[in-house]
Amino acid sequence: MTDTIDEKQTPFARNPRHFGIDPGEPWPDDVPMDQDDTRWRYQGDPKGAKKAERRIAAAWTVTLLASIGLAAVYVDGANNQLAGLCWGLAFGGLGVGLILWARDLMPGHDVIASRGHHNVSSEADRIAVAESLGRGLDPMARRPFLLKMLGAVGGVFGLAIAFPIASLGPRPHRNLYQTAWGKGVRAVTQDGTPIRPSELPVNGILTVFPETNPSDALSPTLLINLGDADYDTPPERVGWNIPIDGKTGIVAISKICTHAGCPASxxxxxxxxxxxxxHYSTFDVLHLCQPIFGPASRGLPQLPIAVDAQGFIVAQADYSRAGGAPVGPGFWNRG
Amino acid sequence: MSTTEERIAAQKRLRATRAGTDTIDERLGSSKFLTSVLDKIFPDHWSFMVGEIAMDSLIVLIITGIYLALFYVPSSKEVVYAPTSGHVYIPLVGQKMSEAYQSVINISFNVRFGLIMRQAHHWAALIFLAAVFFHMARIFFTGAFRKPREINWIIGLLLWQIVALEGFTGYSLPDDLLSGTGLRVIYSIIESIPFVGTWLVYALWGGRFPGTSLIPRLFVVHEFLFPLLIIGLLTAHLMILWHQKHTDFPGPGKTETNIRGSRIWPQYALKAGGLMMLVSSVIFLLAGFVQINPVWIYGPYQPYTVSAGAQPDWYLGWQDGAVRLWPHWEFRSFGHEIANPFFPGLLLPGILLGIMFAWPWIDKKIYKDYRAHNLLDRPRDKPFRTGVGAAAVTLFSLLTMASGTDIIANNLHVSYEAIVVALDYLVIIGPVVAFIIAYKACQRLQEVDFHPIQRPVGGVIYRTPDGGYHTVGDVHHGPSHDVPADAGASHGSGEHGSGEHGSGGAGRDSEKSVPAPSAGD
Structure with a gap:
């Protein structure tokens, strides 16, 4: 019995479960380095090799048949399921065959080699690259004025060449706050017909658009007949609804969610x-359409409406002109 | 049966091969380089295939994408659906729609194999992103981002972001109801950026939402700008990987300075080619049998309509979920406002991404480890890092879940409010709990490594030639680290040891040899 033992030779050191516990620990190099990369799985086993060959051939036969099938499916009108099956089988057979060929009949398994020098260059090379860079950097550093000038000019030129970007879109302006509604603009349905208050039953809801520009994306508005429900009317909103039989009647509310602009529908x-x-923002219609759940932080604005001489529903003014908040989600200068 | 004829045939083949390689070498002097390429060793582990799966789906995406682009019409011009020939989708007849949407309907119904190409393209995108996520998780949990591979970690994160945006732009091109709703939300999120938000959206959309400029611009971005960036960055990613050589898990015979695996030619090349075929196979089977994004059911986009169950594709679900769960905060003062979508839509992802970009350096600080590594960590050996990763995965999963609050509520027959409130708490608590569980689990797993029943109890009994017995390894506490000096080895242990090495053979077999009482000796 010797007094010391080489750690590498204790059985535990070769226990694969032990890997990586101490990354700094040098790993035992006691496994024979098998550099013989000419061996393959069924070497010296002609029967096994023959079987392997047959397996691969079978896989590729699937590809062959599926390819013929694919042509037939195309001619036959391209049924999607059959096409998928043929594509899938063709690719699958090809893939399985290739992998089996590599695994069973090809050499090149499990070889080992040096990594080289950790991707780090020699000291001489590292000095050389710094010196080469210095060949240009030193003269530059000796002309600080030119360097500063270049920086400044580059900055100004950079700004100048950014101008074409401005052509991408118009300057955001008042129209951030505006919709297509205005005094006397009729509310029309999706197919362009104007609405009479009597056409909307109690608890009925209808999406309407400004007749002048129905496709404006911020303008869609909901007409809701609240019947006799108790609708909060602060002083500035008196007269914004169309009362029916002396009750609350019809109110008009922006359909564009104040959170991310989806239709609150x-x-x-x-x-x-x-x-x-x-995003499931929830608004309480009877209480100024204030948000009561979800990420929205502002109420849906109300559009003041009235009935025109022909008996159709019209807007009294645009949302923002009426003193309400602008429609839709927030932005920096909305305030 | 190596006959003379076989040797002659081999000689002939070599001459024929040389004719080819010499032709190239005389022009490019490439023989040395080509040899190094063909002989290159790539380590074998199933988890290293995940990145390959991502690359394979990218190839499917490029090929199917080029095909689709030959038929797609990037135009917002309003048309009334009335195809003159071929199959007509009756429910849409007479409806107003954009030319883009109509062309997608035509690809789906009037182009033979158009539908399967479209569905393959979409499925490939989902699989691509899934592979990207798994690849990223593998890199993180095994510490593959450590020096010298920080650059590739950063390139990889950039790729992830661009690929997700590429996915979103592709999702938006059909101009159907679902994609239009997604664009509306993105418009609001960009609009909410302080100072420049409104300028940005007006520049991108060419004015107010929805406008007619966006679809052609998205097409250029999806077809040209992002693919260019992706291919450029991916090339850099792979060249760096090639140059640095792949990491590997520690194991017998593996050191920081060597590499063990199979050669590129023919093993690795054939297997990688086979994997690409298998990935394509799965994508096309899905494309054939599992419908995806049936835009004809959603209908064309109208700014005033929306359907319940409006979700982005899964890889952007976490951002949508964050937007749903964020409290209703908005900051208003001095006539300015920071609108709600800014915080969950940009600030939160920005902070999380910032941490991810900085992680290689945070990791260095935590472990005070500034060295280069080629051998990977096992997740259990770095409990803190694994805990952080588990917390991140949990947060990601919960936020993804949050983007389906309505669907979950519907299926569980509870109110969506309950789901939202529950997730509000869970996204705070969940990651913390995940961290603690992962941390403890790692510690426990580490202990298991040293557990008596996990190692050869009593060491190995050797029989000496003269009939005596002795034990190598301490009976009760004999891990290699703290093997007491007196654990003892007999005069014969050296030979026994080496004999065992021989029988142990390749790495994964050595486990078997450990408890063997070397009866054969």
Whole structure:
């Protein structure tokens, strides 16, 4: 019995479960380095090799048949399921065959080699590259004026060449706050017909558009007939609704969610709540359309409406002109 | 059966091969380089295939994408659906739609194999992103981002971001109801950026939402700008990988300075080619049998309509989930406002991404390890890092789940409010709990490594030639680290040891040899 033992030779040191416990620890190089990369799996086993060959051939036969099938499917009108099956089988057979060929009949498994020098260059090379760079950097550093000048000119030129970007879109301006609604603009349905108050039943809800520009994306508005529901009317909003039989009647509310601009289009008749299905902001219609759940932080603006001489519903003014908040989600200078 | 004829045939083949390689070498002097390429060794581990799967789906994406681009019409011009020939999708007849949407309907119904190409393209995108996520997780949990591979970690993160944006732009091109809703939300998120938000959206959209400029611009971005960036960055990613050589897990015979695996030619090349075929196979089977993004059911985009269950593709779900869960904060003062979508839509992802970009350097500080590594960590050996990763994965999963609050609520028959409130708490608590569990689990797993029943209890009993017995390794506590000097080895242990090495053979077999009482000796 010797007094010391080489750690590498204790059985535990070769226990694969032990790997990586101490990354700094040198790993035992006691496994024979098998550099014989000419061996393959069924070497010296002609029967096994023959079987392997047959397996690969079978896989590629699947590809062959699937390819013929693919042509037939195309001619036959390109049924999507059959096409998928043929594509899948053709690719699959090819792949399986290639992998089996490599695994069973090809050499090149499990070889070992040096990594080289950790990708680090020699000291001489590292000095050389710094010196080569210095060949240009030194003269530059000796002309600080030129360097500063170049920096300044580069900055100004950079700004100048950014101008073409300005052509990409117009300057954001008042129209951030405006919709296509205005005094006397009729509310029309999707197919362009104007609405009479009597056409909207109690608890009925209808999306309407300004007749002058129905496709404006910020303008879609909901007409809701609240019937006799108790609608909060602060002094500045008196007269914004169309009363029916002396009750609250019809109110007009922006459909564009104040959170991320989706249409707040789900209406719960029982609770009088509007829900936006994008992020589930929930608005209480009876209480100034204030948000009561979800990420929205502002109420949906109300559009003042009235009935014109022909009996159709019209806007009294645009949302913002009426003193309300601008429609839609927030932005920096909305305030 | 190596006959003379076989040797002659081999000689002939070599001459024929040389005719080819010499032709090239006389022009490019490439023989030395080509040899190094063909002989290159690539380590074998299943987890190293995940990045390959990403690359394979990218190739499918490029090929199917080129095909689709030959039919797609990038135009917002309003048309009324009335195809003159071929198959007509009756429910859409007479509806107003953009030319872009109509061309997608035509690809789906009137171009033979158009639908399968479209669905393969979409499925490949989803698989691509999934592979990217798994690849990223593998790199993180095994510490493959450590020196000298920080540059590739950063390139990889950039690739992830661009690839996700590429996915989003592709999702938006059909101009259907779902994609239009997604664009509306993105418009609001960009609009909410302090100072420049409104300028940015007006520049991108050419004015107010939705406008007619965006679809052609998205097409240029999706077809040209992002693919160019992706291919450029991916080339750099792979060249660096090639130059640095792949990492490997520690194992018998593996050191920081050597590499063990199979040669590029023919092993690795054939297997990688086979994997690409298999990935294509799965993508096309899905494209054939599992419908995806049936835009004809969603209908064309109208700014005033929306459907419930509006979700982005899964890889952007976490950002949508964050937008849903964020509290209703908005900051307003001095006539200015920071709108709500800015915080979850840009600030939160920005902070999380910033941490990810900085992680290689944070990791160095935590472990005070500034050295270069070629051998990977096992996740259990770095409990803190693994805990952070588990917390991140948990946060990601919960936020992804949050982007389906309505669908979950519908299926569980509970109110969406309950789901939102529950997730509000869970996204705070979940990552913390995940961190603690992962941390403890790592510690426990480390202990298991040293557990008596996991190692040869009592060491190895050797029989000496003269009939005596002795034990190598301490009976009760004999891990290699703290083998007491008196654990003892007999005069014969050296020979026994080497004999065992021989029988141990390749790395993964050596486990078997450990408890063997060397009865054969």
């Amino acid at each position: 789900l209406y719960n008749v029982v609770t009088h709540q509007l829900v936006c299905p994008c």
